[in-house]
Amino acid sequence: MAATFPPPLPAVSDSVASPPALPRTSEHEIVLIGGGLAHLLIVKWWGRQPLANARLTLVSAFDKAAYAPMLPGVLAGQYNRDDFQIDLERLCKRCGVRLVVDRAIRLSPRDRMVGLSHLPDIPFDVASINLGSVPAGEALWQGRRVVVAIKPMANFVERLETRLAELFAQRLTGGAQPILRFSVVGGGAAGVELALCLEQRLHERQWPAEVTLYEAGSTILPGFPPEFRQQVRQLLTKRGITVQTERRIEECEDADGIWLVDSNGEAFATDLALWAIGARPPAVLAGFDLPKYKNGFLTVDDSLSCCADPPVFAVGDVAEGKSWKVPRSAAASVQMAPLLWANLRAAVQGHALRAYRPRANQLQCLNLGDGTAAWSWGRFSGLSRLAWKFKNLADRRFVERLQ
Ligand SMILES: Cc1cc2nc3c(=O)[nH]c(=O)nc-3n(C[C@H](O)[C@H](O)[C@H](O)COP(=O)(O)OP(=O)(O)OC[C@H]3O[C@@H](n4cnc5c(N)ncnc54)[C@H](O)[C@@H]3O)c2cc1C
Known part of the structure; x- marks a missing residue:
């Protein structure tokens, strides 16, 4: 099975000769596209309560799925890599689900087919899409050695470790021990958690390093209550993290050192940048012949369906409701x-x-990396150890149920 990632994205066109489609073996072929969190639960529930005369197939770009809420904790050293990953082969085998490890690049409701990057097309009677989202600014972060994007999350830790190893090797051969400059681009919940968890790890290992958080807007954590934002902002300062607001990073230059450049043309030296801005639909959605909003996300109705005949559902980051917003x-x-x-x-x-x-x-709970969490519920918010204990327990339980 093809499992290397990211494979080159083939042109989505009818002229590409596809190998014959995989044969049908069941009266009802149900295909889950993407190993998102909702789909993992469906696989689990199928193991307990399968449908007669039906086969369930999961298509996933990787043979492992990562549980994002635990990723900052991996960075902080609170979890190891296996703690936040779910082995899809094991899960699917246990639940009687067929796993196809390849990237879905097309969906045709007319032909009732899901097209894959390497393997033959898969016929379906009912399908569901749970592909997640990708950080915005793909053109900037893709293919840049200095930028470690959080997606694909399944290999984030490997990519980060490769870059860190390169950096430390350079520093060792360089003789002197100058301070390493780490940047986190994006001041939303993910960026703030990453900055604090990264700082915690650097602090514990006593690495000479500084962390800067860049945010395009006038404040970090837009959408959170003002008191919550203030509490977190104070904590960032206390932990020595520099916050640069109104800095829309638009370029990354590799000449004479590495620089992040903002929309005013101002350049900031960096050795490594974690990229966590916004959420955009995965590029492959362009090949899915389904209704979408202008921003490219899939349009779903109240039943989470984006096509009635054949039934195609969409859930998680990839879906946007016509009548609801979450x-x-x-x-x-x-x-x-x-x-x-x-x-x-x-x-x-x-x-x-x-x-x-x-x-x-x-x-909402943000992992602060030091055994505490910032929590917010409606108008109420705070920082506490109890919130971290609650988050840790809930996250671990979720993953363990699937492991
Ligand atoms: C650092 C960080 C921390 C976060 N912390 C929290 C938190 O504490 N609480 C919270 O609620 N949310 C948190 N989030 C947000 C959360 O991660 C996402 O909103 C959530 O994971 C989306 O889930 P999903 O089910 O839509 O898809 P995902 O969990 O993103 O899964 C999508 C899956 O589809 C696969 N895939 C992608 N493209 C293809 C393709 N073409 N073919 C086949 N498979 C494909 C991917 O490999 C992946 O396995 C965090 C996000 C980040 C980045």
Whole structure:
């Protein structure tokens, strides 16, 4: 099975001769595209309650799926790599689900086919899409040695370690021990967690380094309550992290050292940049013949469906509701799973679909890397050890259920 990533993206065109499609073996072929969090739960539930005369297939670009909320903790050294990854081969085997490790690059409702990067097309009767999102500014971060993008998350730790090893080798051969300059681009929840967890690791290992957080807007953590933002901002300062707001990083130059350049043309020297800005739809969605918004995300109705005939659902980061809006998060993806499970079964059995009701308020917890977490729920917020304990327990339990 093809498993190298990222494979070159083939042109999405009818002129590419595809090998014959995989044969059907079941009356109902259900295909889950992407190993997102909702799909992992569907695989698990299928193991307990499979549908008669139906086969479930999971298409995933990797044979492992990463659980994003634990990634900053990996950076801080609170978890090791295996703690936040789910072995899809093992999960699928245990649950009686066929796993296809390849990148989905096309979906044609007319032909009822999912096209893959290397392997033959897969026919489907019912499909669901849970491909996640990618950080914005792909043109800038892709292929840059200095920039370690958080996606694909399945190989983030390897890419980061490669870059760190290069940096330390350079420093060792250089003789002197100048301070390493680490940058985190993006002052949203992910960027703030990454900056604090990175600083914690550097601090514990006593590496001579400084961390700077760059944010395009006037404040970090836009969308969070003002008191919460202030508490986190104070903590960043206390931990020695420099926060640069109104710095829209637009270029990365590799001449005479490495520089991040903002929209005013000002340059900032850096040795390594973690890239965590915004969320954009994965480029492959262009090859999915389904309704989309101008921003490229899939349009879904109340039943999480983006096509009625054949039934195609979309959940998690990749989907945007016509009548509801929820922030893109792991929690939202997980919450959509029970409804997706009910509606996948209803679609196969010809029953009526149910409607999604997003939760009004969600508890949000940011890992601060030092055994505490910042939490926010509606108008209330704070920093505490208890919040970290709660987050740690919830995250570990989620992954362990799937491991
Ligand atoms: C650093 C960081 C920390 C975060 N912390 C939190 C947190 O504490 N709480 C929270 O709720 N949210 C958190 N989030 C947000 C959260 O990660 C995402 O919103 C969530 O993971 C989206 O889940 P998903 O189910 O849509 O897809 P994902 O979990 O992103 O999974 C998508 C899957 O699809 C696969 N895939 C992609 N393209 C293809 C393709 N073409 N073919 C086949 N497979 C493909 C990927 O390999 C991946 O396995 C964090 C995000 C980051 C970056």
